[in-house]
Amino acid sequence: MKFRLAQIQMPVYKEIRLSVEYMERMAARAAAMGADVIALPEMFACPYAVGNFPVYAQEERGPLWQTCRETARRLHVYLSAGTIPERDPSGKIYNTAYVFDRQGNPIGKHRKMHLFDIAVEGGQHFQESATLSAGDQVTVFDTEFGRFGLCICYDFRFPELGRLMALEGAQVILVPAAFNMTTGPAHWELMFRSQAVNNQVFAVGTAPARDESGDYVSWGHSIVADPWGSVAAQMDEKAGIQVTDIDLDKVAAVREQLPLLKHRRTDIYVLKKNGF
Numbered sequence: 001m002k003f004r005l006a007q008i009q010m011p012v013y014k015e016i017r018l019s020v021e022y023m024e025r026m027a028a029r030a031a032a033m034g035a036d037v038i039a040l041p042e043m044f045a046c047p048y049a050v051g052n053f054p055v056y057a058q059e060e061r062g063p064l065w066q067t068c069r070e071t072a073r074r075l076h077v078y079l080s081a082g083t084i085p086e087r088d089p090s091g092k093i094y095n096t097a098y099v100f101d102r103q104g105n106p107i108g109k110h111r112k113m114h115l116f117d118i119a120v121e122g123g124q125h126f127q128e129s130a131t132l133s134a135g136d137q138v139t140v141f142d143t144e145f146g147r148f149g150l151c152i153c154y155d156f157r158f159p160e161l162g163r164l165m166a167l168e169g170a171q172v173i174l175v176p177a178a179f180n181m182t183t184g185p186a187h188w189e190l191m192f193r194s195q196a197v198n199n200q201v202f203a204v205g206t207a208p209a210r211d212e213s214g215d216y217v218s219w220g221h222s223i224v225a226d227p228w229g230s231v232a233a234q235m236d237e238k239a240g241i242q243v244t245d246i247d248l249d250k251v252a253a254v255r256e257q258l259p260l261l262k263h264r265r266t267d268i269y270v271l272k273k274n275g276f
C-alpha cells in the first residue's frame, strides 16, 4: 500500500488569518501535486509562546477546527492539522492535534501528554505547563492506507509512547512538532531515526519554518524517517512543501526480516523491587 505525503513547513503569523490563508494556499498546492495526506506543524496558527496559548485558544469545533475540516473535505485529502491550542469546556487549555479524513470527518485527536518544560543551561528554556494542561491518551487512528499513530513534538522523546503506538498497530507515526535551535541540531534527526528504527515505522515530523525574529526559533527540518531508520526526506529551515511517496510494504518487510517486535522479552522487562 502506497500513499503520497506532503508536509507543509510554514511560517506562523501573529494574525491567525494570515497563517490560515497560507495553509490553505499550500494545502491546495500539495493536493494538486497528488498528496493523499497533508501534514501541518505544531501550533501552525499560534506563535509558539506560553503567553499566546490562552489568547489563541479555541474550542473544538471552533473556527480553526472548521477551517481544517473544510480544507480536508474540499481537497479530498487526509489532513493532519498540526496542533491548535484547544480550550475545553472546563477552561483548561491543551496542545491538541486533529486529523480529518477525505470527507472532513474527524478521525484522530491527540492532546500533548508530555508538556515541554525544559531549561537547558545557556540554551532553550520553555514551560508549557505554565498555561497548558497535559493529555493522557495514546492515539492511533485508521485510514484507507493502514493505521497511523499521532503525538506531538516533545511526546516523541518518550520511547514508551512510540512503542505503545507501534504495539497498537501504527505503521506511520505523525508528529506535528517545533524543535528549537538548541535541541534541534542535537536531537531532532536522532529522535526520528531512533523511534523509526526501534518501532519499525515511518516517523514523520512536521515543523514550522524558521523565523529568526520570533521569541522561539523553530529548527525546521521537517523529516520522514523510514522503518530501517534511514532519512527518507528532510527539509532545511525554509518554508516549503516536502512531498514523499511512502510505501507501507516496507514496514512489513523490515519487521519480517528483523523481527524486533516479536523478539521482545516482555517476561523479563519488569523491575524487581529489591533487585540489582
Ligand SMILES: NC(=O)CCC(=O)C(=O)O
Pocket (backbone or CB within 6 Å): 042, 116, 152, 153, 154, 155, 157, 177, 178, 179, 180, 183, 184, 187
Ligand atoms: N514543542 C516542543 O515540544 C518542543 C520539543 C523540543 O524542542 C525538544 O527538544 O524536545
